[in-house]
Amino acid sequence: MVENKPQKLWLYDQTIAGEGLSQIVQDLLKDVPSIGQPNIFPLEWHGDAHGKLAKLYETAKERAWNPAQAIDWKKLDPKDFTREQRLGVMYWYSVLANFDGSGPPVFAKAMIKSYETHEPNELRNAFFSIARDEVNHEEVCYRTVSRLWSQTPTEWDPQNDLEALALRNIRWLYYNGGRYWKGYSKALEEKYPMSVLFSSFMMGEVAATTLFHNMSKAAKHPVFAQGLKKVGQDEARHMAICLAALEHEYMKLTEEDKQMITKQLRAGFVFLSMILYEPPDEFWKLPPEFLEVHRKLEQLAREAGLGVATLSEKKQVWQEAMLKVKTVVNSYGVEFPAMPEVGITGKEVVNISMEDIIPVF
Numbered sequence: 001m002v003e004n005k006p007q008k009l010w011l012y013d014q015t016i017a018g019e020g021l022s023q024i025v026q027d028l029l030k031d032v033p034s035i036g037q038p039n040i041f042p043l044e045w046h047g048d049a050h051g052k053l054a055k056l057y058e059t060a061k062e063r064a065w066n067p068a069q070a071i072d073w074k075k076l077d078p079k080d081f082t083r084e085q086r087l088g089v090m091y092w093y094s095v096l097a098n099f100d101g102s103g104p105p106v107f108a109k110a111m112i113k114s115y116e117t118h119e120p121n122e123l124r125n126a127f128f129s130i131a132r133d134e135v136n137h138e139e140v141c142y143r144t145v146s147r148l149w150s151q152t153p154t155e156w157d158p159q160n161d162l163e164a165l166a167l168r169n170i171r172w173l174y175y176n177g178g179r180y181w182k183g184y185s186k187a188l189e190e191k192y193p194m195s196v197l198f199s200s201f202m203m204g205e206v207a208a209t210t211l212f213h214n215m216s217k218a219a220k221h222p223v224f225a226q227g228l229k230k231v232g233q234d235e236a237r238h239m240a241i242c243l244a245a246l247e248h249e250y251m252k253l254t255e256e257d258k259q260m261i262t263k264q265l266r267a268g269f270v271f272l273s274m275i276l277y278e279p280p281d282e283f284w285k286l287p288p289e290f291l292e293v294h295r296k297l298e299q300l301a302r303e304a305g306l307g308v309a310t311l312s313e314k315k316q317v318w319q320e321a322m323l324k325v326k327t328v329v330n331s332y333g334v335e336f337p338a339m340p341e342v343g344i345t346g347k348e349v350v351n352i353s354m355e356d357i358i359p360v361f
């Protein structure tokens, strides 16, 4: 470090002879303190500016959309529904918000991590674009729920038993969402390499793409169909981003990484089954009455034209989605976990705990 009295430089009174660095400048270059890591500094922009991820980021910018205008909210008139139907739709979007609505902070956190670990520029941009999209998806949840019911799905006055039980279900769900957030935050800070994180992210994006694609086709109400379609298009791009990132990350997988990925895929299945199918006993802490109320409210949302799949349809769709993920990871030599709930055999993974749940939607 240069102390009080600066050394004399050529800038002041020396002339440079020839090329190269003077000894004084070479020494000065070395005296800059190094930055303790992890840290977002030093900033730089390494990476592949023309690769798949960079192109997907360009597409994301070009396809930006505004939920306030792209969806014709005026046509979502509360008067067109019975009170029970409104309750069902509000309930379903509140359940969705446990996954899709948590997207902004979840991906914002992943983006910060990618800066701290100095991932390639296009990867950091990809996280940013997903976080940006997820704010839109949260907006769709917020607008639907507040237009049909209340801005605060966990705080309103129920007028009958079914409404009280719906409120209770939502509160239980968000309690579990809170447990997920804690586990996710910890996982991101500490234990997992990018390859494992991206396997979990990919799982969530396959789930999301599948869900929105199917529901947008089944939805009978035009406003629901519009919203589901727009969100689904984003989710398909998120899936493509994850697959492109995995191509890069999977080249350097260790045996330990592969085992972690197998466990993570099971954790993802357990977590996402709540929205894609029905919650398994692992991880989810829910009261015994939960499922009966959940099924009743989904039925009401279906009657309102939301396009919620029936249980047998869900099972088939969720199985197909998981088989897609299986094909991808098997091609990189990663064992797929057993998912007996939807009839998929594989490596048995037990004891999924809160800390194991990483997936994002």
Ligand SMILES: [Fe+2]
Pocket: 100, 103, 133, 134, 137, 208, 235, 361
């Ligand atoms: Fe989303």
Ligand SMILES: [Fe+2]
Pocket: 130, 205, 208, 234, 235, 238, 360, 361
């Ligand atoms: Fe997504």
